[in-house]
Amino acid sequence: MSRLEIPIGTSATTSVVVTRELTVAHYHPGLPEAYGTPLMIYLMEVAAGDAIQPFLPKGWASVGIAVNVRHLAPTPVGRTVVATATVTAVDDKTISFSVTAHDGVEAIGTGTHVRAPIELDRFNKRLEEKARRR
Numbered sequence: 001m002s003r004l005e006i007p008i009g010t011s012a013t014t015s016v017v018v019t020r021e022l023t024v025a026h027y028h029p030g031l032p033e034a035y036g037t038p039l040m041i042y043l044m045e046v047a048a049g050d051a052i053q054p055f056l057p058k059g060w061a062s063v064g065i066a067v068n069v070r071h072l073a074p075t076p077v078g079r080t081v082v083a084t085a086t087v088t089a090v091d092d093k094t095i096s097f098s099v100t101a102h103d104g105v106e107a108i109g110t111g112t113h114v115r116a117p118i119e120l121d122r123f124n125k126r127l128e129e130k131a132r133r134r
Helices: 037-055 120-132
Strands: 011-017 060-071 080-090 095-102 107-119
Touching (some): 037 060, 037 095, 037 107, 060 120, 107 120
Antiparallel strands (some): 011 080, 060 107, 080 095, 095 107
16 A cells, blocks of 8 residues: 555544443453443544544454543443544654543543454454464
8 A cells, every 4th residue: 555645634533422331340240330442442443443433445444453542431320432643743644642531520541552454354364363373
C-alpha cells in the first residue's frame, strides 16, 4: 500500500447506552455497576476505525496496535457515552489518533490510539494458518 491519503483532523464519533452488561459488575460481581474501561477503549477504537475506513482501499480495514488511555470518571447504567477519535498523524504504516469519551455530564476518558491498515484477505489467510497450528 502506498502513502495513505488521510487528512489530519479527520474524525468520527460513536456512542453506546450503558447497560449492566457493559459494566465491571457484569464481569466481576461485587464491583460497581460502572461502565468498564475495556469497553470504553473499544468504543474509542470503533470511532477511530470509522473515521478512516472511507479512505482505505476496497478490501482493506484497520486494526488497533496501540492504546494509551486514562479512564477519568465513572459512568452509571443508562447514560450515553460518546467516543470521538481524531486523526493526529499519518505515516506509511500507521494512523495516530487523539481519543476522548464523554457521558453527557463530564469527560470520562482521554488518550491516544494507533491503528494499522490491513489487507483483509492477506490478514485472514495469516489468521487461518495460525489457527491450524497446534
